[in-house]
Amino acid sequence: xxxxxxxxxxxxxxxxxxxxxxxxxxxxxxxxxxxxxxxxxxxxxxxxxxxxxxxxxxxxxxxxxxxxxxxxxxxxxxxxxxxxxxxxxxxxxxxxxxxxxxxxxxxxxxxxxxxxx
Amino acid sequence: xxxxxxxxxxxxxxxxxxxxxxxxxxxxxxxxxxxxxxxxxxxxxxxxxxxxxxxxxxxxxxxxxxxxxxxxxxxxxxxxxxxxxxxxxxxxxxxxxxxxxxxxxxxxxxxxxx
Numbered sequence: 001x002x003x004x005x006x007x008x009x010x011x012x013x014x015x016x017x018x019x020x021x022x023x024x025x026x027x028x029x030x031x032x033x034x035x036x037x038x039x040x041x042x043x044x045x046x047x048x049x050x051x052x053x054x055x056x057x058x059x060x061x062x063x064x065x066x067x068x069x070x071x072x073x074x075x076x077x078x079x080x081x082x083x084x085x086x087x088x089x090x091x092x093x094x095x096x097x098x099x100x101x102x103x104x105x106x107x108x109x110x111x112x113x114x115x116x117x
Numbered sequence: 118x119x120x121x122x123x124x125x126x127x128x129x130x131x132x133x134x135x136x137x138x139x140x141x142x143x144x145x146x147x148x149x150x151x152x153x154x155x156x157x158x159x160x161x162x163x164x165x166x167x168x169x170x171x172x173x174x175x176x177x178x179x180x181x182x183x184x185x186x187x188x189x190x191x192x193x194x195x196x197x198x199x200x201x202x203x204x205x206x207x208x209x210x211x212x213x214x215x216x217x218x219x220x221x222x223x224x225x226x227x228x229x230x231x
Binding site: 105106108 | 157159161162204218219221222223224
């Protein structure tokens with residue numbers, strides 16, 4: 001199956017700093033990638049849709065100035081959490097859809113655990 | 118919008134069969150996925166239904182009734198390693214191209230007891 005990677009797998013930072021998370025599709029091109037956030041014992045919540053060559057589409061309630069998304073190429077999207085605070089501590093997961101037998105099935109990255117002190 | 122409901126927790130015994138139900142309401146249905154997620158890991162694909170009926174894949178089967186907005190995931194011959202969260206996700210047909218979003222249910226935490 002298709003492979004999506006994320007880097008870093010975990011990060012600990014101080015409050016007020018910015019953190020960048022990378023999502024890469026390793027063996028296919030993705031014009032669209034999705035960024036999810038998951039708090040403990042909760043489901044995945046879509047934060048934004050990253051579009052190559054254009055602005056990201058943010059879900060209601062997600063601050064675009066706080067969660068900066070850049071879809072730099074057909075294989076890379078980055079999520080930058082700016083001025084991170086403890087309430088931003090969460091599990092961030094990206095996914096990329098790929099054309100195939102399951103009609104653009106999404107392939108998930110392994111996730112990034114962010115802890116803000 | 119979409120509203121997806123599934124039980125929060127279930128418990129079953131090793132070797133048994135368990136059925137996890139999912140009901141959904143959507144204005145544009147384009148497929149239902151079941152994922153397994155172990156704590157601290159990303160979801161892994163289990164099954165996909167877009168037409169009514171049963172899809173069987175080894176110990177896992179998934180059923181869909183579009184008219185009822187209902188799906189279930191059936192796990193047979195339960196093993197301890199099946200203890201995980203099971204997520205029901207519905208894809209919306211309103212989005213164009215490859216930007217077809219998934220909306221996830223809250224997940225069902227399954228505990229398999231020896």
